[in-house]
Amino acid sequence: MGPDGEVPMTTVPGETAAVVPDTTAAADLTAAPEAAAEVRELTAQSLVQYLRAWWLKVRSGDSGVLPVLLAMVVVAVTFQIITPEHSFLRPSNLVYIFGLSTVYIVLAIAETVVLLLAEIDLSVGAVALIGGVIAFKLAQNWPWWAAILAALVACGVFGALMGTLTARLKIPSFIVTLAGFLLFSGILIVVLGGADGSVNLNSSQFNQAVIYDLVQGTITPVASWILLAVVVGAFGTALWLRTARRRRQGLVAPPKSVVAIRIALMAIVGVAVVAICNVNRGTSLKTVQGVPWVIPIVLVVAGVWTLVLGRTRFGRYLYAIGGNPEAARRAGVSLAGIRTWAFALCSATAGLGGILLGSFFFGEYSTNTADPGQLVLYTVAAAVIGGVSLFGGRGKAIHGVLGGLLIGGIAYGVSLLNLGSLSTPLQYILPGAVLLAAVLIDVLSRRGAGSVTRV
Amino acid sequence: MSDVTADSSKTPAGATDAAMVADLTAAQEAAADVPPELVAQSLGQYLRASWTRVRSGNSGVLPVVLAIVVVAVSFQIANSKFLSAQNLVNLFEQSTIYMLLAIAEIFVLLLGEIDLSVGLVMALGSVVVAELVQPGRNWPWWAAIIVTLLACAAVGAIQGTLVARLRMPSFIVTLGGLLILEGVAIIVLGGSLVGIGNSQYKNELVLYNIFWGSFSPLVSWILLVVVVGAAGTGLWLRDARKRRHGLETPPRSLTALKIVFMAVAGIALVAICNVNRAHVGTIEGVPYIIAIVLVVYGASTVLLQRTRFGRYVYAIGGNPEAARRAGVILPSIRTWCFVISAVISGIAGVLFASWQVSLTTNIIKAANSYVLLAVAAAVIGGTSLFGGRGKTIHGVLGGLVIGGIYNGLYLLGVSSQWIDVVVAAVLLAAAAIDVLSRRGAPDQT
Numbered sequence: 001m002g003p004d005g006e007v008p009m010t011t012v013p014g015e016t017a018a019v020v021p022d023t024t025a026a027a028d029l030t031a032a033p034e035a036a037a038e039v040r041e042l043t044a045q046s047l048v049q050y051l052r053a054w055w056l057k058v059r060s061g062d063s064g065v066l067p068v069l070l071a072m073v074v075v076a077v078t079f080q081i082i083t084p085e086h087s088f089l090r091p092s093n094l095v096y097i098f099g100l101s102t103v104y105i106v107l108a109i110a111e112t113v114v115l116l117l118a119e120i121d122l123s124v125g126a127v128a129l130i131g132g133v134i135a136f137k138l139a140q141n142w143p144w145w146a147a148i149l150a151a152l153v154a155c156g157v158f159g160a161l162m163g164t165l166t167a168r169l170k171i172p173s174f175i176v177t178l179a180g181f182l183l184f185s186g187i188l189i190v191v192l193g194g195a196d197g198s199v200n201l202n203s204s205q206f207n208q209a210v211i212y213d214l215v216q217g218t219i220t221p222v223a224s225w226i227l228l229a230v231v232v233g234a235f236g237t238a239l240w241l242r243t244a245r246r247r248r249q250g251l252v253a254p255p256k257s258v259v260a261i262r263i264a265l266m267a268i269v270g271v272a273v274v275a276i277c278n279v280n281r282g283t284s285l286k287t288v289q290g291v292p293w294v295i296p297i298v299l300v301v302a303g304v305w306t307l308v309l310g311r312t313r314f315g316r317y318l319y320a321i322g323g324n325p326e327a328a329r330r331a332g333v334s335l336a337g338i339r340t341w342a343f344a345l346c347s348a349t350a351g352l353g354g355i356l357l358g359s360f361f362f363g364e365y366s367t368n369t370a371d372p373g374q375l376v377l378y379t380v381a382a383a384v385i386g387g388v389s390l391f392g393g394r395g396k397a398i399h400g401v402l403g404g405l406l407i408g409g410i411a412y413g414v415s416l417l418n419l420g421s422l423s424t425p426l427q428y429i430l431p432g433a434v435l436l437a438a439v440l441i442d443v444l445s446r447r448g449a450g451s452v453t454r455v
Numbered sequence: 456m457s458d459v460t461a462d463s464s465k466t467p468a469g470a471t472d473a474a475m476v477a478d479l480t481a482a483q484e485a486a487a488d489v490p491p492e493l494v495a496q497s498l499g500q501y502l503r504a505s506w507t508r509v510r511s512g513n514s515g516v517l518p519v520v521l522a523i524v525v526v527a528v529s530f531q532i533a534n535s536k537f538l539s540a541q542n543l544v545n546l547f548e549q550s551t552i553y554m555l556l557a558i559a560e561i562f563v564l565l566l567g568e569i570d571l572s573v574g575l576v577m578a579l580g581s582v583v584v585a586e587l588v589q590p591g592r593n594w595p596w597w598a599a600i601i602v603t604l605l606a607c608a609a610v611g612a613i614q615g616t617l618v619a620r621l622r623m624p625s626f627i628v629t630l631g632g633l634l635i636l637e638g639v640a641i642i643v644l645g646g647s648l649v650g651i652g653n654s655q656y657k658n659e660l661v662l663y664n665i666f667w668g669s670f671s672p673l674v675s676w677i678l679l680v681v682v683v684g685a686a687g688t689g690l691w692l693r694d695a696r697k698r699r700h701g702l703e704t705p706p707r708s709l710t711a712l713k714i715v716f717m718a719v720a721g722i723a724l725v726a727i728c729n730v731n732r733a734h735v736g737t738i739e740g741v742p743y744i745i746a747i748v749l750v751v752y753g754a755s756t757v758l759l760q761r762t763r764f765g766r767y768v769y770a771i772g773g774n775p776e777a778a779r780r781a782g783v784i785l786p787s788i789r790t791w792c793f794v795i796s797a798v799i800s801g802i803a804g805v806l807f808a809s810w811q812v813s814l815t816t817n818i819i820k821a822a823n824s825y826v827l828l829a830v831a832a833a834v835i836g837g838t839s840l841f842g843g844r845g846k847t848i849h850g851v852l853g854g855l856v857i858g859g860i861y862n863g864l865y866l867l868g869v870s871s872q873w874i875d876v877v878v879a880a881v882l883l884a885a886a887a888i889d890v891l892s893r894r895g896a897p898d899q900t
Contacts, residue, residue, distance in 0.1 A: 178830065186872035
């Protein structure tokens, strides 16, 4: 994935520093209060130490996904109580919310890549919509995979252009992508064939049906269970074997209990998702059940980006540049190259989000499908609510997933409330309030920790 | 000249070395940093110093003035109606919203912050003022406008406080503010449309006339004489007083040139506006909104260039830590900038309500795109996104470029999607010129 090709898997942060032969020091490295919170978590030797290290990290202002998880619980419980017939947590609604959130999730992951560099991409909404329209247009004649691939490549090229202007000419990314937003919003309408143009997928033709089914199609219940078993089995085994290998080689590894809990958590979430999706959510006339394709698709996107960001040289360079560009440059990182690639990959990922958005809207794209400006604002909001920093160097793919789900959940929950004329305004006010609350909590927790504050 | 040398203790420029006084602009490095009107002793020196400054990357309004010329010439070639009196007035009217929002944005950009909510503050202002003058409530128009501006000021104060006291990033605060305001504006609108087009009601009529009404031609001329006379006399007397006190003063010829330029521009404007621009009947005279924009422009220029507050704004934008150590109270200056930005956006909102005549949910949603155009106008005009560099004139000129592009392409029958494409190209070009001219400068990288 990285621009440099083969990437050694063993170079994990903390590896060299933490090989400690001194047994007393190894006994509880987390005790030293001045050790960085990051290090404490890496050096934990037991579950208790691990939890304590994690709590210290939260206390020091690096709360990770905790605020967004709490917000999701609050939102879910509140809507479950106040919706008529307590319908918010019905399986059919939950599956719908995931479909609705898909575009925010994928776009927020894309935006995270650029935010990590302390840059911003205001064009993701417009690029996503163009990607969707290109794929839908091409799928009329091309095989589905070629249509999707061409759309992603086109979006990647758009991103590379903007990245080049930002990285080589040093024009601020805010300006370049603002221009990109205007440019691609205009081109979008041209590609659609005018202000009242539209493109539809004919689901009776195979290639169009595949794209139509990306969100609308489902895997049968039995296949869903099998898939779950395979995925959790493969991931669990890989995780277990990797930590075992590290332990054997004398490297720092999380305690066995932590690994076991992680695998169990993954299995529980997976079982819950499949169980919810396998409930019949159709009408009495037509049965709809099973996991929608979009869930594994989003999992793959999030998984690939987690690997790229966490385990490749490219990912480490992104964090390095976001943390301190001058230090990264002196360490030999090609700033311009990495930045250009980040914008290109961000735009390509956004293009996938656009394709899924069109599929969610039953395979129809028109100028009314989504407002590119609204989309980018929600996207940045989702990423920041999820826990991505606007100032670079801090953020993960999972933040985009959780932030996107929260935005989608709020939007759908409000629409369930039968508020009449208040329904539309609340769909703007609540995400705005959640965004402000998320950042306020972040700011206040940092202040409490007595860490660095900006002037 | 003799005054200057006599007063050598007072100012650094009153050097006893006559050769140095003769041409302070000759030194390349100095000329690039010091404003030319401060060191130039004659018109020739002034022009040379200005050119050195442009060459060194400090091009000021030159690129945007060139952009205006390019826009005007190319559209005039494409459609000979572009520079007609009727269309020019139309163009000014359409540009006013962009100009006001850009000026509002500049107050925040100067701090090195950003305000994404100006478009929605404008939308909120337009809905509030339109609702208040409805027959049911029937507020007097002036009370409605005051309450609207106060409401907008409150929004700015809340956002400014979150940014300035809690140090939340302004990008996020105003992004959240934008979303919340969008909802609030729709609630205030009450789900239906609100109009101010009914001329039976005096207050609705006054509001309507803010955008669509004009001074009579005679009043326009009188106003011009009064404004140019007052501004010219003020400028001349100020320079004369400074010269008498032995302070740095631009050469007399330059001051005279400025006043003449102001008068010529004013006469051209009034002459254009006084042509009858109606297809049927008579519409002539300077539109009220041009006067309103000029007042806002003048007041913000004085505030930023001639008051302690303005100097503090530039100081914070240049280096907040240095400003803090010099005793500037950062939170209050920052909060005030957000308040001023919101009030100017509120004025734009009153104009917007008057312009649109009737407001709907869709118009409120569309107000979102104005913030991006406002930032674009400010940057095209020459304001930096990173604080400390920018003037209100940049907002006026940048707004004129964007208004001109919209107007010109509309005149050519080009559909709106292409207008966005052209604005994007101009924005990129402006940023690229800015970056490249800096790169050409020998002293910077």
